[in-house]
Amino acid sequence: MARHVLVIDAAQRGARVAVLDGERVVAERSGAPETGLADVLPVWIAECIGAAGIAAGDLGAIGVTVGPGSFTGLRASIAVAQGVGLAADVPVHGIAMGEAFSAAFPMLRRPLWVALTARRGRVFLERDGVAAGFDETDLPEPEGPIALAGEQAGAVAARLAARGFDVMLTDARACSATAMAAALRLHVAAGLPLRAAMPLYVDPPEARLPSGGLRPAPQ
Structure with missing residues (x-):
């Protein structure tokens, strides 16, 4: 794995994006965005990659937390991670919160x-x-x-x-960038298969189909 990794977490109330060089955080953005995560995360990612002085294609891997956590946060962060990985040809790996x-x-x-x-x-x-x-x-x-x-x-x-x-x-309330990157590297070092970047949903979605089924599409 190349030295630089990008980690993304939006599984809980806040969100975090960071680029690390080995174990050192070289750029990080975090907070509770007032606008949609799907709009904010790409901006944070671009800022972190730029501050690190690299291109997206220089990343060795992208790690994104997959849950358990917020439906909205997981959907947004995983979709953004997969989009960046696809565009830059960089592998995207899921990281469970427990890991x-x-x-x-x-x-x-x-x-x-x-x-x-x-x-x-x-x-x-x-x-x-x-x-x-x-x-x-x-x-x-x-x-x-x-x-x-x-x-x-x-x-x-x-x-x-x-x-x-x-x-x-313990004193750990939020998932730190260094911990996410460490979990990613531990798997690689141990030769273990990395988790797919798919949401780890524990509860079923609250949305339900109408009891009478969906209305037919207009003709």
């Missing part, structure tokens, strides 16, 4: 649970590579000591600690 957060704690000696925001007061928990949605009042019981990361980690840690479980709260 990225785990890469941020290579020396952790206990299982890491990643707690992320879901709809209707629920949380997504990614444990051992498997993601599921839970009500905050009906969280699963850990089988032993665990660590927690993610934007809902504080709330989940408080509930589990109140029930007497051994919980270590």
Whole structure:
């Protein structure tokens, strides 16, 4: 893999784009865009690639978080990543949120649970590579000591600690650019197949077909 990688994350409330040279972030943009992600992300990507002093075709890989997370954010960020990869002939790889957060704690000696925001007061928990949605009042019981990361980690840690479980709260709430790039490089170094850039949806979409079916197309 070439030294420079582009990473993109819009799985949660904010968004992040960065270009890294090895383990060093050379350009980064992040925030909560007021306009549509599909409009903002390409601008951020162009700015980061330009600030890094390279062309898009010089990238060795593009990594994009695939969830669990926001339907809208995942659709937009993955589509943009695939568009950039196709135009520049650069491979695009998916990064699960659990993989990225785990890469941020290579020396952790206990299982890491990643707690992320879901709809209707629920949380997504990614444990051992498997993601599921839970009500905050009906969280699963850990089988032993665990660590927690993610934007809902504080709330989940408080509930589990109140029930007497051994919980270590990490300081990682958002998915960092260095962690995303590290997850990408760890897979390559281990010779493991990289994840396809496809959304990791946990909940079904809220949209439903009308009970009477779709109306026929106008003649």
